[in-house]
Amino acid sequence: MGLVSGACFAKFGNNVICVDIDKGKIEKINNSISPIYEDGLENLLLKYKDNIKATDDYSYAINNTEITFICVGTPSESDGGIDISYVKEVTIKIAEILKEKNDWHLVVVKSTVIPGTTRDIVLPLLEKHSGKNVGKDFGLAMNPEFLREGIAVEDFLRPDRIVIGTYSDKSKEILRGLYKNFSCPLFETSLSAAEMIKYASNCFLATKISFINEIGNFCKKLDIDSYEVADGMGLDNRIGRAFLDSGIGWGGSCFPKDLHALISWSKKEKEEAKIIESVIRVNDLQPLILIELLKKHIPNLNGKTIGLLGLAFKPDTDDIRESRAIPIIRKLLEDGAEIKAYDPKAMENFEKLYPQIEYCTSAEEVLNSDAVLIATKWEEFKKLDYKEKIVIDGRRLKEAEFAKIYEGVCW
Ligand SMILES: NC(=O)c1ccc[n+]([C@@H]2O[C@H](COP(=O)([O-])OP(=O)(O)OC[C@H]3O[C@@H](n4cnc5c(N)ncnc54)[C@H](O)[C@@H]3O)[C@@H](O)[C@H]2O)c1
Numbered sequence: 001m002g003l004v005s006g007a008c009f010a011k012f013g014n015n016v017i018c019v020d021i022d023k024g025k026i027e028k029i030n031n032s033i034s035p036i037y038e039d040g041l042e043n044l045l046l047k048y049k050d051n052i053k054a055t056d057d058y059s060y061a062i063n064n065t066e067i068t069f070i071c072v073g074t075p076s077e078s079d080g081g082i083d084i085s086y087v088k089e090v091t092i093k094i095a096e097i098l099k100e101k102n103d104w105h106l107v108v109v110k111s112t113v114i115p116g117t118t119r120d121i122v123l124p125l126l127e128k129h130s131g132k133n134v135g136k137d138f139g140l141a142m143n144p145e146f147l148r149e150g151i152a153v154e155d156f157l158r159p160d161r162i163v164i165g166t167y168s169d170k171s172k173e174i175l176r177g178l179y180k181n182f183s184c185p186l187f188e189t190s191l192s193a194a195e196m197i198k199y200a201s202n203c204f205l206a207t208k209i210s211f212i213n214e215i216g217n218f219c220k221k222l223d224i225d226s227y228e229v230a231d232g233m234g235l236d237n238r239i240g241r242a243f244l245d246s247g248i249g250w251g252g253s254c255f256p257k258d259l260h261a262l263i264s265w266s267k268k269e270k271e272e273a274k275i276i277e278s279v280i281r282v283n284d285l286q287p288l289i290l291i292e293l294l295k296k297h298i299p300n301l302n303g304k305t306i307g308l309l310g311l312a313f314k315p316d317t318d319d320i321r322e323s324r325a326i327p328i329i330r331k332l333l334e335d336g337a338e339i340k341a342y343d344p345k346a347m348e349n350f351e352k353l354y355p356q357i358e359y360c361t362s363a364e365e366v367l368n369s370d371a372v373l374i375a376t377k378w379e380e381f382k383k384l385d386y387k388e389k390i391v392i393d394g395r396r397l398k399e400a401e402f403a404k405i406y407e408g409v410c411w
Helices: 002-011 023-030 041-047 058-063 085-098 117-130 152-157 169-178 191-222 226-234 255-268 274-297 325-334 347-353 379-383 398-402
Strands: 016-019 052-055 067-070 105-109 138-142 162-166 186-189 305-309 338-342 371-374 390-393 405-408
Touching (some): 002 016, 002 052, 016 058, 023 052, 085 117, 117 138, 117 191, 138 191, 162 191, 169 186, 186 191, 255 274, 274 371, 274 405, 390 398
Parallel strands (some): 016 052, 067 105
């Protein structure tokens, strides 16, 4: 998220200095090589190389810039809460340099943090370790990021809205200037509301998916096509068609982390997260419906070969975090099935998790099995010939409908 933001800010003519502790990443960025795969990112690094540098020297970066964005990771802890130790660590480092810096400087939290973190943790740490006062000597803002992995550059450059929570008018003015080239609304709010907007947005999108999956499960029983229902619902402007594709549920690094983080906070605060907990429950059960449907056609999976198309949590990424393929494989193995799997990008990552299953060299090879399950909607799966197969589809791959036996999870 930090590098995508930096590269995009450089595109708008800003001079960007990226700070990281990973020397490998620094070297790559300074050679205009992207350390991660994101469409368009390397082009930006190359095209704007005069505007973007990377270093591990905090002092150099802070003394040669006016704004510092905190973009470090906020990973999940075992209880579902988030680990903000990286945020705290960099806040202290920034404060120690601000102590010696004469010019006014703006600190912006961009990492996803639980509402209240910027005001109650970052602000006091900055004041304590700099010996200066927020508002007067330096500025503070919270600017959540809504980009999606895989299309991060596009999302950053063309957002629906930019949210800035600020402490003082000067901070607001500076961020208005930084984002002046963006045509979307700039929504100005408080530090904590900005943090909550990020969590509420992700929780709502996950809710929309779990909701349509529940309706989809009802539709399946009633022999109704849930996609027709979604199309009909989506025409209502109050509802909208986006995120109403029923299937085997959501995964990835953001939705699960953010929903669990808010639940963990709510438990500590004794404020029950009734809806969000249900959203997760639906999502946990949804991939297993694929196996139930499979058992309608092959009641005993012991010794059967089951093909699995797709391992990444969504197409166009190699990310397998919380992929719906994981609970599917776990259940198939429990039932004694042999698994043949294929994914265009995610097999290497998956093999570390499940070395015991067979990884095929092509999607066609997966078809050489007793039944095929579709877990990720990769473009190349559309071209397969499913005619002679039993196909249980978790992602609405229209082209698979011509299979000998075809079952959609919610249609
Ligand atoms: N990835 C996304 O799509 C996305 C989207 C929106 C928001 N976010 C949020 O952005 C934050 C970062 O996510 P990410 O996916 O970019 O994480 P990441 O792990 O890919 O990147 C974090 C970077 O911070 C560096 N780092 C760690 N400690 C440091 C330190 N002390 N000083 C300097 N650098 C340090 C790491 O080396 C790493 O390069 C998280 O809070 C995440 O929830 C991510």
